[in-house]
Amino acid sequence: MQFNFIDNLIAMLPMEYILPVMLFLPVLGAFIAYPLGKRGARALTLLITAFELVLAILLAFAIDTSTDAMSYSWRFVMGTIPFGGASANLQILLGVDGISVAMIFLSNLVVFVAALNSNHIHKSEGLYYAFFLLQATGLLGVFMSLDLISFFIFWELVLIPLFFIIGRWGEEGCEHAAVKFFIYTHLGSAVMLVSFMALYFLGPGTFEMVALREVGLPVDVQIGFALAVFMGAGVKLPVFPLHNWLPWAHVKAPTPGSVILAGILLKMGGYGFIRLGLWMVPEGFMHLSIPLAVLAVFTCIYAAFVALAQTDLKSMVAYTSINHMAWVLLGVAIGAFAFQAGVTPDIRAAASLAVQGAVFMMVSHGVIISVMFIMAGQLTYAAGSREIPEVQGLMAKAPRLSAVLILASFAAFGLPGFSGFIAEALVLFGSVSIYIWSGLIAFGIFVTVGYLLWTLNRIVFSDPDPEKEVVDAPWSDLIAPILMMVPVLVLGFWPDLILNMVTPVVNFMLGGVP
């Protein structure tokens, strides 16, 4: 793409500092937002998140997609621990490639929309927005880090503000949900931390990912590390049977919290699988390819069925995200197959397609499910309840709300023309040509289509109950979801916007020629 004025702008800016600026701006904002309180905090948060979004778009233009090398590296050594003959650097090391940029763009978009959608938060706003900005830093840090220690720091930094957001601003029963969320994810992280340490001692004695990747770790170490990554990222993704925190947390969290959780927190899991797994320990994942693929297919269908039985719309959407994130795991598992000895270029191309599909699924699911959660949250204000049996005739009473909900549902089950379709098609094309049985995952789509349409039938296209009062959503509440539908549609027709960044990196990663 050629946009001269953007290229000129990028040439004028000190791009080498873009990553630390993006990373630390929200922290700075968090400290200012807390004392500002109320409107000031909200305005500041919107300003910062919008600015971050602009920076992310600039970054997407600036990134050089023709190599797999990390761009815009930035290093900050926090301290060194003398250890034996060497010394361990505790450092923050940043750098991005195409996949990271896609994720950074997504997280900024989701955070911005979540901030827009926070207009129903009326309790200790200063603190809320401070936490909000803090976790934005954590999210960006995860996608930028190239060092295991900084990766872990940011990984955990997301957790704490979200714990408070869920626990304090959530609905009834949110304390339990917050604790459950924390214990699950923290347990996973703890396993991962142990494995990071183990890797330091078993490997070449460094925490830097690029070095660890290039050194070529022994296969058994790789498998062990892969299992630990599975624990850490698998909880976040989530994968059966580590998924039970998710419905709780998503349902009980305030709507912006749900948006952050589903829109971007889950993608940390997917990104972890790709960055720490496929990218860093490919051979370890290669050996896990079949079990992971089986698990992914099972999770998808299982989550679809569980979603069908839900009566709370938000809970149904939560299970829908489990169901969709299983596609990411499938894409990763298929991608790992490419590292087997003697694969043909055709197989490698198929594997590459699946991994691209996984990344695209993360982006597409991030935008679609955000809209779904916002609409589910909106339902509480419009109809007084999110329980599907208690809401009827939305189309007649609340046409605006219904229109967005219908579009978002269509996007969620992957109607062609929406971005979800492209993602599912990419993963499916790749996976079926490698494991023919993985096509079973399409059954998950089938069930998804079924329950989403059934839900629409019950709540949108049914006859309105005259005794229940239903009000349409005000435009102010619909700005965020409508804004979010734009990338859904644009990516549905022009997937190359994301794929152009992702494809070369994935091809390099899988050892092929782009």
Place this chain on the structure above:
Amino acid sequence: MLLGLPYWLILVIPLGGSLLVPLAGRFSERMRDWTPAILMGITMVLSWSLLLEIGNPETQTSWTWIAVLGLNFEILLDPLSVVMAVLASTLCFLIYVYSTEYMAHEGDRDRFFFLMLAFGGGMLTLVLSNNLLIAFIGWEIMGFCSYGLIGFWSDRRNPMEVELDPIVYKNPLLQFETEGQYNTHCGTKAFVVTRIGDAFMLGGILILFVFTGTFSFTEMATNAQGWWQVMASIGLLVPTFLLIFLGAIGKSGQAPLQVWLPEAMAGPTSVSALIHAATMVKAGVYITARFLVTMVEAAGSNGNSGGHVYSTLQAVGFEAALSFFIVVAVIGGITALMTATMGMVSNELKQILAFSTLSQLGYMMLALGTGGILEANNLHFDYAYLSSILHVVSHGAFKALLFLASGGVIHALHTKYISKMGGLRKHMRKTFTIMWIGILALAGIPPFSGFWSKDSIIEYTYELAVHWTNPLGWILFVFAVLAAACTIFYSLRLMGITFYGPPKETHDSHDSQESHEEESEEHVESEEEHHDDHHSDPHDPGPAMMVPLYLLAAFTIIAFVVFPFIQNIVLESSQSWAEIMNEMIMVKLTMPGVVPFAITLFALAIGGIPGYIIYIRNADRKNTIIPETGFRRRIHNFLKHRWYINEFYYWVLNKFLNAAEWYRVRVDNNIIDGIDFKSADSAKAISGRARWFDDNVVDGFAEGISTQSVAGSERGQRAQTGVVNDYVGVIMFGIGLLVIIALITMGVI
């Protein structure tokens, strides 16, 4: 073009302008109504200016459309295109002007004028495009606009007007509760029937493209890759053109797809005049004429691309397409006669004109087919082709005239059946006179325009009959002559019943109730004065409706003065006006032309004299020409039922729908739906189980760990009793235990 403007403006002004119509409606109703007329007026001027540039365009005519496919958008400036463009834009302009008054009291005119103007753009796109694909797009734009305009009054709630002597249809597909339903049905029918032809046509276009490698008519005409010979040698030439001709059959209402046009009269009269008489139905004729010209040129230039693999086959000439043109001529001949007979008994004013349109379109096709056959027999095709074009022009004018005039009648009387009219010549003198001019032209009475064109068609069929060894030529000639006899009969019948005889009061009793209501409303709203007295006496319409009529009538009368110019344009000859004029007249009076002329005059007498006696001279008496029973009644019924062709289609359709319904009830509902519902139920059951499993087993396990550890720690809590004695006791016990362990390790015990 004029002032050096780009040619594409001719298409873009109406097509783009149509989008402005609703916008203009936001500001002013009057401005909106006149927008199409003004824009089409500009287009008309531009189209006329093209006459000077036939064959030698002054500016760029070709623009890249899809570069990858090598597709260009080209304007074609040959005689056929330009004559059609001039005709179409002029008639569009006149009828848009007419519509401003005719439609003035209808609702939803945004839609009406939008569709009308878009239609004009579609027609000009078709005739001016040098790219078959773009021409097809124009063709489809017209189809869509026609659909929307036939069903324009789709929301009329009043029951359908009933004829005095109605045909009762048993077919459930032909039962309509309201007029709106009927109108919608008619629009849909027109669209569906023409689409049948269009689908085949698209197939033919694509096959043709495979062999020619181009959509451009001019490139096809150069026969660059010897496609003519290649297609002829593998036997695809005639089938391909027949496929394309099927599109023309549908659009121009030729047998057997003629059934849609009589129903298409459900639309407003200006629509019938413009689309279903003067322009759109000529599209089929145009495309056939276009291919006739192209084929003649392509066959003439023997594929001189040099060293083509099929060079041995280059002996194939135009005669390869002989059977195609035989089909064209036969279909044209059959249509001309069959629909004319249907028109002899119809009772609906506009429907009679529709049948007559079909019949005249049959003549045009017949002329084109005759031209093709003549060419294939190494005789000249161009005069037969010219007569077809002349008939397109003259018919466009006089049929538009007839429709617009009858629109005034319907407007004034609020009925569409001639059986409820009568004696109008006293009230509507101007309309009456104008209608006579149109009727005489239609019947082919000299010197009106219809005579020159139709008679020359008959003449060339005679020439064919004489020179062609195949006796089919004679059959075509007889068809053409008989159709002429029928034409004059129904023309006179139309005039006689409508304008002569005693005035009938039936139309008043029919909708008096409704009209009274309308009237009172109008008084309240105090609308224009014109409507207030529509109830008292039928009267001539106002100037916006009459001026186009005068112009068309003037052309109809002086057409013979204009035809020599058209002949010079179409045949690209440079004879003087007087020469051609002389030739035109003398050919009728000398051998061999006098023979068909005499036969035609005889046929006109056969049809005209009974028509005059029954319907005009005896107009005041009760008509008993058709007895209640007997042979004549049976013939009458057969014609009245339109040869049962229409009903046969509905019968087949109804059977098919019944079969589909049977399938739905028996198979689909029971078996397939049964499977669907069972699987949905089982999915729900499975999901219920899965949810239970997820909530209790998977989540229960995790929750269980936490509750068990909490419970365990609570049990441990009980040890903290707070009673000092307990603690001391435990301490004592512990110390004792330690002492014993120590003793054991020391080996004391």
